[in-house]
Amino acid sequence: MLFKQVAGNNSIKEALIQQVQHNRVSHAQLFFGPEGSGCLPMAIAFAQYISCLHKQANDSCGSCSSCIKFEKLVHPDFHMVFPVNTNSSIKKDASCDDFIAEWRSMIADNPYFNLYDWLKSLGIENKQGNIGTDEGTNMIRKLNLTTYESEYKIMLIWMPECLHHTTANKLLKILEEPPEKTVFLLVAESRDQLLVTIQSRTQAMRFKPLSDEEIGQFLIDEQAIENQKAVQIAALSEGNLNKALKLSQEAELLKKDIDDFLDWMRICFKINMPKLLVWVDKMAGVGRENQKNFLAHAVQLTRQTLMLNLNLPELVKLSQTDKELLKKFAQFVNAGNCDDLLTAFDKAYYALERNANAKMLFLNLSFRVSTLLNRKMELKSVA
Numbered sequence: 001m002l003f004k005q006v007a008g009n010n011s012i013k014e015a016l017i018q019q020v021q022h023n024r025v026s027h028a029q030l031f032f033g034p035e036g037s038g039c040l041p042m043a044i045a046f047a048q049y050i051s052c053l054h055k056q057a058n059d060s061c062g063s064c065s066s067c068i069k070f071e072k073l074v075h076p077d078f079h080m081v082f083p084v085n086t087n088s089s090i091k092k093d094a095s096c097d098d099f100i101a102e103w104r105s106m107i108a109d110n111p112y113f114n115l116y117d118w119l120k121s122l123g124i125e126n127k128q129g130n131i132g133t134d135e136g137t138n139m140i141r142k143l144n145l146t147t148y149e150s151e152y153k154i155m156l157i158w159m160p161e162c163l164h165h166t167t168a169n170k171l172l173k174i175l176e177e178p179p180e181k182t183v184f185l186l187v188a189e190s191r192d193q194l195l196v197t198i199q200s201r202t203q204a205m206r207f208k209p210l211s212d213e214e215i216g217q218f219l220i221d222e223q224a225i226e227n228q229k230a231v232q233i234a235a236l237s238e239g240n241l242n243k244a245l246k247l248s249q250e251a252e253l254l255k256k257d258i259d260d261f262l263d264w265m266r267i268c269f270k271i272n273m274p275k276l277l278v279w280v281d282k283m284a285g286v287g288r289e290n291q292k293n294f295l296a297h298a299v300q301l302t303r304q305t306l307m308l309n310l311n312l313p314e315l316v317k318l319s320q321t322d323k324e325l326l327k328k329f330a331q332f333v334n335a336g337n338c339d340d341l342l343t344a345f346d347k348a349y350y351a352l353e354r355n356a357n358a359k360m361l362f363l364n365l366s367f368r369v370s371t372l373l374n375r376k377m378e379l380k381s382v383a
């Protein structure tokens with residue numbers, strides 16, 4: 001991770017770069033701040049900068065052999081410790097090494113995640129995350145390894161709040177007599193939950209919630225989100241980039257669903273057979289879970305459309321852009337056909353659960369939807 005890929009916090013970036021430039025990297029540092037403020041990506045960018053073989057004035061080079069390993073989080077001198085617990089695949093003595101692949105992919109997806117997100121990705125969100133006693137032994141073993149490629153060995157400990165007290169004491173001992181050329185980066189949300197002795201042995205960097213501007217800029221630069229949407233999401237995310245990223249994903253998914261749904265409705269309404277057959281083929285190929293999701297969203301969107309139609313805006317849970325999209329469809333949904341449309345979607349959903357043939361099912365469903373949508377038009381013309 002490069003510094004330029006980390007959201008905001010420019011004064012902290014500058015201070016970290018200065019440490020390296022002036023050869024004053026302190027051996028134990030604590031990065032702490034609220035969820036989504038970016039302590040973890042900053043610590044990774046810092047570790048990469050320390051190890052980069054062709055450091056630039058403001059960032060790692062991004063292309064040396066060290067940087068390339070850091071991109072994949074596989075550098076042999078960079079160790080990461082994080083809370084874990086047993087799950088359906090690791091049934092006892094869970095250690096960080098057991099979950100390193102999941103950890104790497106989590107960071108690649110969104111390095112602003114919180115502890116709940118992490119445990120949820122392991123299927124154990126109802127358990128506690130621990131950095132247990134065995135992990136302390138593993139830490140010492142890893143530190144005793146000779147440095148492979150870098151001047152420094154770096155050990156990042158994420159959520160040290162979860163350290164077992166025996167492990168915390170082991171860590172404290174190491175921090176009191178630090179091995180040479182070793183850097184500890186502790187990345188926490190709450191400083192107060194750490195042993196006072198650990199607090200006093202580490203140099204602290206406090207991260208504040210990100211500003212709306214910092215979040216907006218990150219969404220535009222790193223997520224390619226259009227300006228206006230980025231500003232809207234930033235305003236809703238309370239300085240928490242994790243929340244902002246989740247909001248933007250939901251918005252994207254919803255947008256795609258609405259587009260897909262409206263395409264289908266248009267095809268049904270006009271009874272465009274060639275297009276309908278292509279659509280049915282496509283739907284038949286997306287897999288059972290996606291088909292069920294599509295129908296579940298069709299139910300939601302139809303309900304929302306009726307709310308729009310009945311002028312009950314307080315019940316409509318859509319953004320302004322999505323409302324505009326659905327408004328065009330709203331004229332074909334009314335109290336007279338809405339129930340029948342919902343029933344048709346529901347029936348199809350349950351038929352899918354009972355392994356109905358997807359092609360036949362979506363073809364029949366489309367004909368039924370077509371009849372229902374056009375029924376509205378007839379009523380209108382009579383009126």
Ligand SMILES: [Zn+2]
Nearest residue numbers: 052061064067
């Ligand atoms: Zn480099």
